[in-house]
Amino acid sequence: MSARLEPEHxxxxxxxxxxxxxxxxxxxxxxxxxxxxVSGAGLMLGSRGRSLGCVxxxxxxxxxxxxxxxxxxxxxxxxxFRTKMPVFDPDLADDGAVQWSEFRRGALAAGVRAAxxxxxxVDKVCIGVLNLYHDRSGALTDDQVGDALVVAQFAGRILxxxxxxxxxxxxxxxxxxxxxxxxxxxxxxxxxxxQAGISLADALVLLRAYAFAENRPITAVAADxxxxxxxxD
Amino acid sequence: xxxxQELLAAFIEFADTIVDxxxxxxxxxxLAERCVKLLxxxxxxxxxxxxxGSLHYVASSSERMRLIELFELQHEEGPCLDAYRTGxxxxxxxxxxxxxxxxxxxxxxxxxxxxxxxxxxxxxxSEVIGALNLFSTSPAPLDAEDQxxxxxxxxxxxxxxxxxxxxxxxxxxxxQLEVALESRIVIEQAKGIVAERxxxxxxxxxxxxxxxxxNNNLLLSQTAQEIIGGTLSTDALTAQPGKxxx
Numbered sequence: 001m002s003a004r005l006e007p008e009h010x011x012x013x014x015x016x017x018x019x020x021x022x023x024x025x026x027x028x029x030x031x032x033x034x035x036x037x038v039s040g041a042g043l044m045l046g047s048r049g050r051s052l053g054c055v056x057x058x059x060x061x062x063x064x065x066x067x068x069x070x071x072x073x074x075x076x077x078x079x080x081f082r083t084k085m086p087v088f089d090p091d092l093a094d095d096g097a098v099q100w101s102e103f104r105r106g107a108l109a110a111g112v113r114a115a116x117x118x119x120x121x122v123d124k125v126c127i128g129v130l131n132l133y134h135d136r137s138g139a140l141t142d143d144q145v146g147d148a149l150v151v152a153q154f155a156g157r158i159l160x161x162x163x164x165x166x167x168x169x170x171x172x173x174x175x176x177x178x179x180x181x182x183x184x185x186x187x188x189x190x191x192x193x194x195q196a197g198i199s200l201a202d203a204l205v206l207l208r209a210y211a212f213a214e215n216r217p218i219t220a221v222a223a224d225x226x227x228x229x230x231x232x233d
Numbered sequence: 234x235x236x237x238q239e240l241l242a243a244f245i246e247f248a249d250t251i252v253d254x255x256x257x258x259x260x261x262x263x264l265a266e267r268c269v270k271l272l273x274x275x276x277x278x279x280x281x282x283x284x285x286g287s288l289h290y291v292a293s294s295s296e297r298m299r300l301i302e303l304f305e306l307q308h309e310e311g312p313c314l315d316a317y318r319t320g321x322x323x324x325x326x327x328x329x330x331x332x333x334x335x336x337x338x339x340x341x342x343x344x345x346x347x348x349x350x351x352x353x354x355x356x357x358x359s360e361v362i363g364a365l366n367l368f369s370t371s372p373a374p375l376d377a378e379d380q381x382x383x384x385x386x387x388x389x390x391x392x393x394x395x396x397x398x399x400x401x402x403x404x405x406x407x408x409q410l411e412v413a414l415e416s417r418i419v420i421e422q423a424k425g426i427v428a429e430r431x432x433x434x435x436x437x438x439x440x441x442x443x444x445x446x447x448n449n450n451l452l453l454s455q456t457a458q459e460i461i462g463g464t465l466s467t468d469a470l471t472a473q474p475g476k477x478x479x
Binding site for chain 2: 053164171191
């Protein structure tokens with residue numbers, strides 16, 4: 001593990017990225033990209049083996065890739081959460097690769113060439129994943145891997161501390177922002193369940209399948225459904 | 234079992250605690266038993282501090298009533314309290330200290346048959362969370378080797394407890410986040426259902442849900458859950474006094 005990455009250094013980088021107008025998770029993701037030298041970072045949380053969704057990203061490209069992963073339900077970051085081990089795909093364009101082909105297609109289209117998932121551990125509990133993306137292919141160096149493991153720990157603690165300070169029963173305000181457009185997905189699920197006369201779970205599957213077939217992000221499809229521009233009856 | 238093997242076994246058991254779920258009280262009972270074997274003590278026990286700084290009994294090498302009472306007495310006075318407050322190990326031959334140091338505790342301990350007592354602070358860096366207590370029927374003090382081993386065992390106990398508290402904390406907070414997100418999701422789904430059934434916009438659906446919850450003194454999340462579960466009909470939402478749906 002790199003001896004370079006001290007908490008104080010990460011704190012300084014994070015402070016430099018903290019801005020009153022910027023959402024805190026985005027600042028945290030940007031600090032991760034600064035320290036690790038990758039083009040994008042995203043943070044996803046999970047509880048008891050279930051993904052709770054992406055809570056923040058460093059930039060628009062990463063946002064697109066996170067949506068792809070959400071829509072297709074596969075990718076190195078999904079795998080990292082499931083296995084609780086780091087999962088690397090250093091060359092998404094490698095034709096010989098067989099895994100997460102739909103994720104790769106979508107990520108490449110967004111301009112990402114490599115993806116790395118690092119589980120977030122707080123005191124031995126896996127609370128999510130730090131997703132790193134790069135616009136050039138290539139493996140992370142040993143130093144980058146070592147630093148990423150440390151950064152994942154910092155990020156995990158920071159996220160959990162935010163939630164720990166939230167009023168009981170409420171999502172911490174710092175974690176509120178990005179899930180908003182996913183809230184539209186759930187609104188759409190409600191509409192579709194009534195329109196098609198199916199369960200909420202089936203409605204979500206239907207929306208995902210439609211988004212996949214139409215090659216559109218699920219959040220865009222959900223917005224159309226929520227605003228009655230698209231119906232499923 | 235040789236001394237080194239006993240210590241090693243204690244470390245191995247402790248290593249298990251940082252990997253999987255484990256029962257901290259069970260762990261401390263076993264540690265207390267190991268103390269007795271390793272340190273030639275007659276009995277051992279662990280006391281932990283409450284938020285107000287007083288100590289309470291957690292586990293011991295046996296559950297003889299008279300032994301437990303000796304721990305309970307230490308709520309107010311005794312070697313554990315001293316070790317906890319000062320952060321320094323305490324060793325005492327009871328007949329020497331009976332009158333002055335612990336006028337209530339010492340005579341009781343002697344009555345039970347103990348002649349000497351030690352307490353090791355359970356500390357990690359600057360935090361002291363309790364004390365490891367050792368009782369002996371011999372008046373001989375702990376030798377240097379035993380003192381080191383005793384402190385090592387106290388340290389193991391400390392880390393085991395802090396580990397368990399931290400585990401709890403991380404799990405508890407992520408569960409809280411999960412619950413909070415889940416109830417948000419339920420509310421959003423209900424908005425969609427109500428919007429579709431009542432032919433209104435999502436925002437109006439929210440107004441209906443919130444109005445119903447308020448009028449019936451329910452949580453919004455409860456109302457939403459009932460809509461989803463089908464126990465509350467969407468018609469009931471519009472049949473409300475003075476509610477303008479749009």
